[in-house]
Amino acid sequence: MNQSVVGSFASRPLVRSRMIAIRALVTDWDETISKDTMHLVGQAAYSQDRPFPYPWSHFVDVYLQQYQNFMKHSTKPTSLEEEFQYEHQLRCVELSSLAEAVKLQLFKDVHKERLEEQAQHVETFPGSIEFLKKLTELKIPIYILSVNWSSLIMKRTLELNGIDPKNLHFITNEFEVLKDGRLSGRVISTRDIRTGSDKLQQFKLIKQDLLKQGIQDGVYYIGDSSSDFLTIINADCGVAFGDGSALRKLQQYGIPYDEGIEGTNRCKHVQSWNDLSSLLK
Numbered sequence: 001m002n003q004s005v006v007g008s009f010a011s012r013p014l015v016r017s018r019m020i021a022i023r024a025l026v027t028d029w030d031e032t033i034s035k036d037t038m039h040l041v042g043q044a045a046y047s048q049d050r051p052f053p054y055p056w057s058h059f060v061d062v063y064l065q066q067y068q069n070f071m072k073h074s075t076k077p078t079s080l081e082e083e084f085q086y087e088h089q090l091r092c093v094e095l096s097s098l099a100e101a102v103k104l105q106l107f108k109d110v111h112k113e114r115l116e117e118q119a120q121h122v123e124t125f126p127g128s129i130e131f132l133k134k135l136t137e138l139k140i141p142i143y144i145l146s147v148n149w150s151s152l153i154m155k156r157t158l159e160l161n162g163i164d165p166k167n168l169h170f171i172t173n174e175f176e177v178l179k180d181g182r183l184s185g186r187v188i189s190t191r192d193i194r195t196g197s198d199k200l201q202q203f204k205l206i207k208q209d210l211l212k213q214g215i216q217d218g219v220y221y222i223g224d225s226s227s228d229f230l231t232i233i234n235a236d237c238g239v240a241f242g243d244g245s246a247l248r249k250l251q252q253y254g255i256p257y258d259e260g261i262e263g264t265n266r267c268k269h270v271q272s273w274n275d276l277s278s279l280l281k
């Protein structure tokens, strides 16, 4: 696995054209399509009229403690190979707060509508919705690939903006929803996307899926954070969004990238979805 992760980037030739035609889009959600929505997922558990003894900050603290502990005992990666291992090892940290939420039954009996209602608070980034809308019109496949705990808020956000979520694929974690629309408090175990290494694995599965549809190239990946980095460097065209840790990782490893969507490098950096609009012309 590691060999294919690291080796594929080094061995692949640069694309010679100035812009790679987009044939499919795989995109992160939080801090890429919209401002972070994880706190909105958490708030949904408290929006229902039922007492719950632990505040949301308890689950954030569990995560931060695990993260600080991990940082104390781990060495910073200095190669792409180590980067993959590092991301993989972060899994226990990423799972910590969710495991606590399941154990304490934070979401048990919360109606899924409480989550969907949070969509009214989502702040999408300029141009993101218009870009997705245009891709759906052009029948270009879109995959949302996210480590978020649920796709419910994302789907309702798209609906509120005039995009039918059925036209997109959601590769995210999900809560178990019972027949009456309430959550059981557990998560669906077949969906387990927690880290950058998980995202890369899922991206490879998406590529296989696209290949069956006759799409061999032109698969874009866009994301903002270090958990997007491994996928960015393995996509046909990988885009680091904004000034997050994905961009810093590109710089740390000296990976060549273009500012804006044009240029000969397979990796790009954009500040806005509007920077991608020339792909649609």
Ligand SMILES: [Mg+2]
Pocket: 028, 029, 030, 031, 032, 223, 224, 225
């Ligand atoms: Mg993100």
